[in-house]
Amino acid sequence: METGGSPAVAMQKPTVTPKAIIYKIFGSKACYKVEEVQEATDIGCPGLSISQKGPCLYRCSLQLPEISVVSGIFKRKKDAEQSAAELALKKLGIHPTENNPTSQEAWDDLVARLNHLFSNEFLTSLHPLSGHLRASLKREGDCYGLIPLSIISVYDSKICNLCKVINPKVESNPLLVISYVLKAAARLSGLLATSEEKLWIRRQIQYPPEILDSAIEKSDSLESFLIGAINIPFSLEESVEVVKLNISSTGYYLDFIAKQLGLVDASKILVSRMLLSKIPGGVYKLSRGAILTADLPSAFNSRTNWRGSFPREILSIICRQHRLSEPVFSTIRSSEAMSEPSGAHKNLKVVDSTMEERQYANTCAVATGAEEEVESGGTFRCEVKIYSKCQDLIIECSPKDSYKKQVDSMQNASLKVLLLLDSYFKNPDAPVERLNCSANELNIQFYPQNFSKAFGLCRSVHNCWHSEIEVGKLLQSNCVDMPYTGHGICSLDIEGPDSGVSTSNGCLSCISYSVSLSIRGENTKELLESSDEFEFEIGSGSVISHLETVVTQMTVGQSAYFSMDLPPQELILAAADDCGRILSLLTSRSCFLEYIVTLLQVTEPLEDRMEQALFSPPLSKQRVGYAVQHIQESCATTLVDFGCGAGSLLDSLLNYSTSLEKIVGVDISRKSLVRAAKVLHSKLSSKSDVPCAGMKSLILYDGSITDFDSRLYGFDIGTCLEVIEHMEEYQACLFGDVVLSSFLPKILIVSTPNYEYNVILQKSSLSSQEEDPDEKTPSHACKFRNHDHKFEWTREQFNRWATELAARHNYSVEFSGVGGSGDIEPVSLPRLRF
Template identity: 40%
Template sequence: MPTATATPTPKAVIHQRYGAKAVYRVDEVREAVDGVCPGLALPQSTRCVYRCQLDIPGVLSVSTPGTFVRKKDAEQAAAQIAIEKLGIQPTSNIPNTPEEAWEELISRISYFFTDENFPTSSHPLVGHLSVTLRRTGDFLGKIPISAIIACDVKVHTLCKIIDPKAEFDPLLVLSMIYNAAKQSPGVSVSNRNFWIQSQRPYSPEAVDLALQCWSGISDPIRVEAVLIPCAMEDGPKMVSLNISENEHYMGDIALKLSATDPSHVLVSRTVDKASSEMRFYFPAPDVQFVSDLSKQLVDDRENRNMNCIINKRASYISGQTIYGDAVLANVGYTRRDTELQTDHVNLCTYYRILLRKLPDGIYKISKDSILVAELPCVYARTSWKGPSPRDLLCSFCRLQRLSEPYFAANRVSASCNVLGSAVGSEEMGSAKATAGNQCANDGRIAKENPDMFKCSVKIYSKKRDLLLEYSTDYSWSKETDAIQNSALKVLIWFNRYFKQLNTPVEKLYLPKSTDGFTIYPNIFLQEFAMCLSVYGKTSGGDSRTCSAVGYFSMDTSYQQLESSAFLTDIDGQDSGVFPSHGSLACISYSVHLFMKDSRKRYLLEVNNEFEFEIGAGAVRNQLESCATQLSVNQSACFVDQLSDRDLSLAAACELSLDLSKICRDSCVLEFSVKVLQVTEPLEDRMEKALFNPPLSKQRVEFAVRHINQLHATTLPS
């Protein structure tokens, strides 16, 4: 007896349409429970409820108006609101078997080329079709099969049902579409290339309407793109695409890739922001018999003939298998506009995409401070700026194609240890030194609040294999603080790992480490194999020179050459107000790259208002040293070595040809810093407000008075 098809949940509908681009953020809220007696001097009963915010970058952002007892209910409610706002009609006719999906794929492709009304629709594929309808000769009405891959989400969904591997391999998707097109009525494909067209011409009325709706190119368009060579020793470089009238934009891309023709150019899914059309374009591997593409593809995979031409950098960024040289370009058709959408992509864009995949990359970009900001080693709700540690860890896992992190927050007895902050590792001495102070400062004492929380974190692969586990002996008075501190601890561990990729495995992976981490090496190395091939040492030389693969200063010893800054050009009167440990400093700064050979200076980064906590490790050491030597309204300059070429390219405001050729030995960084404001630590402000003179001054005066009364000449040891 056939089973009824289950109606998809709102979250499933959103995931089907937007995948990992849809981000849910659930916030915990405490609310009073009805039925208590108001006015009594007794603690009021409260319960934990949740509200959810759903963000789909470039599309919309919605929040639940009310609260829910269960997290999953809050997420489903947010998804339902998004569905209603987007006007999505949930469908329950999604194929359940590969056989049903195959029949649906054949029908879908046939619809593109046999339905007379399709050329008048707003489907992005009509944009590709309108270009070919303006042509004459043999290419009239022909479009590359890869255009279907770029434009139709449903085709992707059907291919993934037929073979789950299709999610990660555009070549496998091409094989499926090609073979399905051969079985589609009214559709014609070639036995020698990957062009596809209707077997009979469209009606003149449909063609005229399509040409009216979809604008053609009147003037040639020049679009900047980045070429990423397959060979790891060759660095990425800029290329220019020239799109002329009545020519498909894949034509010039095919020339840059030395592909046979535009139909041999494959496309990846969108890279970076969901609202952009930025994709990797790459040539289809050589096949002798196109008509038997799927069989040869399987044979080549079994013989591993294609492994040698996999572009590791492009594959790592896109999460798909990219073959040969690849062009990263932002060009394509969308439902939002009837014109070809283009935008420039340069090396700065490329290195920023790589930076986002690092544990601290999103934090740096969110602060608009790539060269200065660092992932803080402690978390405090009052001073933390930018995305929360939990959101940062979730984003990192998504970008690394891992499952969502699993957080388990539990109530514990008040006898457990209490800690007010999380630090990265035992090697971070300065961070450990601040942990005790932070505990006292935040007032998380068990006797004041018996409800304490501990949080453990588990990181799983996409296949739900456990690769990292973190648990702690410390507890916090708020569940949110426990989650955020544990998330920060895991982030710092990953950050340390990415800076020690060349460390021998036996030193990095301990079965049960003393800082609460348990690593499962086999699964871990399997999940980060592509990452290791991109960021790790590729030769016997100095690993810090591997900038061509996006190295981002993975050698921690080089970062610790200087911890203090030698100041020059100090300007401004001494106001007597200096940043101190725990205070919030607000500064303005600019960073220039100075090339020793040509004596040229390039502006890399400028920030007119940047706030950070002194002593939290939130900025590079040299800049914090500079800030603590200045008082409010004073400015100074200092010079630092260029420890990371790729980080400088990611931060560059404008990328010139000279800047793309910089090397570490011939350049230095010039920093200009001005202290704008200093906010004292919260406990200091409270002390001054409640005690006059402050307690610290009273303690000193008492000690001096007591020493004088005793006529003491020495202090007891």
């Protein structure tokens, strides 16, 4: 409770976006179509600099019954949609200034909204609040038609949003909504009656008989059912208890709850929002509108296909929901140089980067055994702290990762905190040691005592709920919240011909799906959730695991039918339109979820799509072939592949006769290592006449290639193919220093894409803008080849990196490439000399 003046915080009214105004006017008649576009650039003269851009660009066309408009080009789809909506409003003569309603306008809208909620049409609608209104008409005596004000404030989001415009403090104190509803209802005294003392509201005018008959018919269709609820006492000294309520279709369920609690009036009950909105993963699911499908991704990158609310936004929501202070972010910009101790005798050989894909598409560096500081460039690290309202520090996240963009550092720091909280909410009964282990992996320090105060009630609720699982089974109630791990596929049937187009990590998969609640042994089926086009990135954890498992087994055009065990009840109810109907099915029958999924489209990583159109054999095979040739010529007996991934190079080596006796692969992705292990084990087991007969061991290690590992020391040859571009630039520099100063391979082969060739791959042209000589990575025109690339160098940039690296660690260096001859320039380009 505040006892002094107002806090020094800048409060801002919620903004009504152009798209929201369009929806309010046209509803589903407004049709948005977003298309991906490429930025047009002009070919310059000799000596031009090359610019690049990372994320895709989008344009949106909006079709309305009266007009159609096309937006400009934007980096984000939602910005293109908002631009199109804004253009449409201007054509319609609706001024953008109307986007931000004044306090008086919000009051008028609040009165109009209350008038609508108690209208004849609303009573028979599917809105969750209409069910309360219908049930209240079955109350007897003086309680006939009475609705608790807390129900109005919770079940209608528009009411809450309008109240936030009137007073921004509603964001942190939702109970203020009740007082504003009372004041607005006073302006409808001819229609509504209220009681400020007893906190109820009702319609004074009788509904027409035909409306009443229709409402009663809807209510009577529901059967009586048993539900489990949680009684949270006002006093923290009392324990949280599970109560069983036998709800009848002949009464109002809040009356049953009031009786259980020993209350005379149901209006004394304060109903809170669904627990789903207090969980990070729940907020993400709700914002995506895919409650039974989406999940909180494990990583954030502004170039990836992130969908739903951004991590920082979700973290702020969670803090407000749990009555905590707003997150405190501290960003640190670093341009400090990094250095590594020099090694002894080393040899660096780098293959000429002027020979590229078809001309110079893929730069390769071979290091064969240099010392100077490596500029990290301007990078950002972000720390975030979570405090209680009493300013007790609860969580402190200090990530080690740095990012070129400040916003990326803040989003990733937020995501780390969210992942820890999500892990806790999924299993709040886990030992503190386990939570501490998770926190350490995320570079988080949390303070158990303060953490327990902030989230202790969640743990009590969880423990109490789960202690009643067996009781719930005896009562044949499926309402008990069971842990949901994303596993438990009961059956799977994939139909349709194999088109040969399947998914892999990094691909964007577009599916249509529906999720229904089905009853075993019956034809009863209730649709819970569906989408005609749902896009997600494979391998990012952005959907529940069983759905991704199924999609990875499909090809484009195929449909999959599978059933699943029930997830937590709150997910089902949040996805349902008719909660009463769903509750009656859950509590009286044996239910399961039935998924129907069709794989509509697979968008491969950008690099693969571009290169396949121009090269045969594929560049990936040309890179591996180049490395194999140098390995054979080196007569090396030991090899380590840094960033081995799924083992494409190691797999190819088994097809050739080499002098290798020991091969090691290291990668940070466990999924990739598992895939590599399966492929390599299968080949070694099935072929007794493997050409690489002298090989004595093949080992895979899980680890980062920028960290020292004594097991990787002293190999004859090291390879790193198409890996460094997936790091931040400073990490690529760190990798080079660690390898050549600590691991000391006699030869190191490194390859990375040449950005200069993207203009040919993408059939676009280079920008004639001057490049900043101090900028390592150009910045505008062509896209990166892969959404996961953090940078892409030109030949000059790669040569400079490799030459300086070789000099620092006393290695010699040579340059070469694959895909063509470096001295032949594309016909459409001027000759570039470096």
